[in-house]
Amino acid sequence: MESSPREPEAVPYHPARSLATGQRSLGDPSVRYPLWPPLTAGCPRTADGDTVYPLEVEYDYAAVPEDLFRRPAGPGLERWAPLLPPLAAPGLGEGNTPLVPIGGGVHVKDESRNPTWSHKDRLNRVAVSAAKESGAPGVVVASSGNHGAAAAAYAARAGLRCAVFTSPHTPPAVASFVRAYGATVVTVEREWLRPLVRRVVEEFGYHPVSSVTDTAHTGHPFGPEGYKTIAYEIFRDLGRVPAAVYVPTGYGELLFGVWKGFHELTLLGRADRVPRLYACEPAAGGPLGAALRAGRPAAQVPVGPTGAYGIACPVGGYRGVVAVRRSDGAALAVTDAQLTAARAELAAQGMWVELSSAAGLAGLRARRASGAAAEDGDGPVVCVATSSGFKDLATGTGTYPATTPEWPAVRELLRQGA
Template sequence: MTSLATAQRSLADPGVRHPLWPPLTSGCPVTSTAEVAYALDVDYDYDRVPADLFERPAAHGLERWAPLLPPLAAPGLGEGNTPLVELPDGTWVKDESRNPTWSHKDRLSRVAVSAAVASGAAGIVVSSSGNHGAAAAAYAARAGLRCAVFTSPYAPPAVASHLRAYGATVLTVPVESVRPLMRRIVGELGFHPVSNLTDASHTGHPFGPEGYKTIAYEIRLALGRAPAAVYLPTGYGELLFGVAKGFQELARLGRCSSVPRVYGCEPSAAGALAKAVRTGRPAARVAVGPTDAYAIDCEINSYRGVVAVRDSGGAALTVTDQQMASAQRELAAQGLWCELSAAAGLAGRRAQGTRETDGPVVCVVTSSGYKDIATATVPAYEPMAADWPSVAAALGG
């Protein structure tokens, strides 16, 4: 199957169109302003989508959905087709920790690294606190590309080990130097950026979020319909946008009768999207307070998140570390171990407290508990006496 992608268009004004190539990684040059960088969206020849695309069985690998993705020039790692697990109260959990590098970022990275391969880039460069960098490094290694990852000195130590295992070059510099250095790597070394380059709000890669649409396709395939609502951990809002767009495409193609409300769930220590929605602005910048949800503590939002919330009738919610920790424990009690940030969707669902009456509810869990800051940072074992009374006491006997 081949891609039916046709063009890039501005999210600020879909009438402003650009050719599909090259990917405009710094936002729309026509509609962006000094204050707001507007991301690009990808358009498709929807009239040519195979009639049986959504009737084929589930399968690992994004090539399953190739007609509705940008060209997949990079080889895959069996990403996607993650399980949908039902909790006792009927809430469904889409567990993205089952992807090859244990997070949802594998979907984005398969598509973004494909753009680098198709562009003839010498390598890729990414700024990431963890999940994005690991996924980008893995797909770069698979494609035979060099990979440079700017990461925070406060990221979990396991992140550096994960990145270096794939052969990535790990770069740790002051945060204010990251984007200027990324732009030089792109301009002088011919690397392709697979994360954000802009300072005026967030644009990210124009093709990458298309990979997240496949989460919506898989949910519809598993449930046989669109859910009433989807709650998602939210940083810059790329996941939020991709999932919302996926359901919009399903409705456009007659595969579901409604589009679910999407809820972006951010740490209350940040909340840039919530502020943008509350103030009616395309983007907002906030001071980030202390939080262990390091994967989604973003100081600025992307306009993508505003579009997703607005067009789906959803909302931007904020949750505390305590609420995320409670959701994390609830998931673990059901056999699902995720990092704190990944539990934000369920935390938002629980904090909202509403009962949907028009269909099922899905919470997306984005990444594994192996990615958490606290993982493996405390002594794992306490020696104990090797006698039956001690063992029985430990088991409450």
């Protein structure tokens, strides 16, 4: 009698060794905390009025393996485990996205090639790992799209529950995407997002992987550490530090992560400088630009109508200020018309991106048109493209009439396309 086939046994995930040693306040780097627990509500000792400062992770840089940056490339943040917080949850092959040259010394770091088609996968690999390591039963996130989808996917992979609070304006395609991973999705107006996230943390013990503060964005202290790996990969693929990096910017976590990655390369003696970083915000808002102009650590601004919903943020955080100032960069405001032109340019190169995702290239094109880009000096320039065009507000809403099958009509369409 034949035996019935056995179910395959689950292979336990063994995290690679991390050299993370603790957390420190960005408001006052002399203020330090242990690595656990992650201080997801910002630094309690350096908060100043309405401003709450985020934290960053410290490492034992002297113990970084000498061959770390010579190891073969491969998907998954495990490749960079010594310079990341503990990766206690399994991944999905995130990272190692292509750096695509588009002419004129410009390269596009295409983050839409990640498992859930956005840069948020890098953040959620480390933030969901923190939830797993902390013993939380689940994660909770407030998100308009990309963050919620990535959190839901990585929570599912880690065997954790996930609650996503989102606004009624989330694109239908993205709403379906988040639900596909089994997340509990709660749709409320924007002003209720963070209060409800905090309530879930208090009552259910879920681990927050998005910001829980209202007046200044803090976010998860481990999150931007995942974004550092973008800088590592750019440096590896170019073989040098670029002249400048143009980054779509909402709350500034991605911007800070890219800055920190290049900064660490200088600390480790791999590079001699950090590239200039340009935060590319929608002209309809722009809290980082407002904070820099006012000389403040963070600012709140009204947000007007824009199709770049993914980076249309009313509140900023100190991380973005740090990245711009320490890289001698700037905050750039881009209009929807400039974003649309940049998205079309990327599509003509074979990359279909969300409107928000085109902000980096839009900022570069505007800066070159004004002649200011000459200040960056010689060398390659990188524009980060953050997510797929699948995430856009208008995706899946258009209808297209059938074409008459007669050859003259088909030929005319082909002629028009040429």
